[in-house]
Amino acid sequence: MKFRFEVLVSLKEGLLDPQGKAVQNALPTLGWSNVSDVRVGKHIELVVEADDEAAARSQVEEMARRFLSNPVIEDFRVLAAEEA
Amino acid sequence: MKFRFEVLVSLKEGLLDPQGKAVQNALPTLGWSNVSDVRVGKHIELVVEADDEAAARSQVEEMARRFLSNPVIEDFRVLAAEEA
Numbered sequence: 001m002k003f004r005f006e007v008l009v010s011l012k013e014g015l016l017d018p019q020g021k022a023v024q025n026a027l028p029t030l031g032w033s034n035v036s037d038v039r040v041g042k043h044i045e046l047v048v049e050a051d052d053e054a055a056a057r058s059q060v061e062e063m064a065r066r067f068l069s070n071p072v073i074e075d076f077r078v079l080a081a082e083e084a
Numbered sequence: 085m086k087f088r089f090e091v092l093v094s095l096k097e098g099l100l101d102p103q104g105k106a107v108q109n110a111l112p113t114l115g116w117s118n119v120s121d122v123r124v125g126k127h128i129e130l131v132v133e134a135d136d137e138a139a140a141r142s143q144v145e146e147m148a149r150r151f152l153s154n155p156v157i158e159d160f161r162v163l164a165a166e167e168a
Contacts, residue, residue: 002120006092008127023128023152030151032143034133036086037168041127043092044107049118059116067114068107084121 002049003056004084008077009069010041044068047084057081086133087140088168092161093153094125128152131168141165 011017017039024038044064050056060078069076095101101123108122128148134140144162153160 004121008090008092010127010129020128024130026151027147030147032147034143035130035147036133037088037129037131039129041129043094043125043127044104045094045121045123045125046108046119047121049120059118063111063114063116063119067110 001051001056002047002084003053003081004045004047005056005060005081006079007044007046007060007064007068008041008079009044009064009074010039010076012073012075015073041074042068053081085135085140086131086168087137087165088129088131089140089144089165090163091128091130091144091148091152092125092163093128093148093158094123094160096157096159099157125158126152137165 019040020038023040027035048056048059050059064076064078065071103124104122107124111119132140132143134143148160148162149155
């Protein structure tokens with residue numbers, strides 16, 4: 001069976017995020033002055049073939065930890081799966 | 085009131101995604117050969133100050149459409165808000 005997952009990778013809190021800062025600084029010039037705490041991270045979508053959802057999810061968690069994120073500076077979150 | 089939103093920006097289906105391809109090609113060398121359809125996009129987190137959640141959300145949708153995504157090649161999704 002195939003399962004589609006989404007992984008969100010974001011910088012750990014407290015770390016400087018230049019890309020988020022750039023977005024935040026641009027917003028007031030476009031008329032939006034009520035926005036703060038902008039952080040930019042990665043969104044990864046993938047399909048895993050596995051016997052069941054639990055196996056697929058645990059593989060995705062391992063891939064996220066070992067490969068898709070840098071655990072020193074980033075946190076990740078795996079969103080709920082759906083059958084693909 | 086302040087509301088925290090997450091915006092997911094991903095390439096439209098059918099468009100070539102070199103970054104996703106690179107991730108997908110690296111996975112088998114790490115022992116994961118059952119992964120397909122890897123797509124890499126952006127994850128943006130932000131806090132909006134507004135009177136109510138509906139106003140905040142409609143502003144986030146407009147920012148996503150006009151500024152955070154390129155509607156020619158990208159789709160976006162706004163995840164449920166929480167009070168910040």
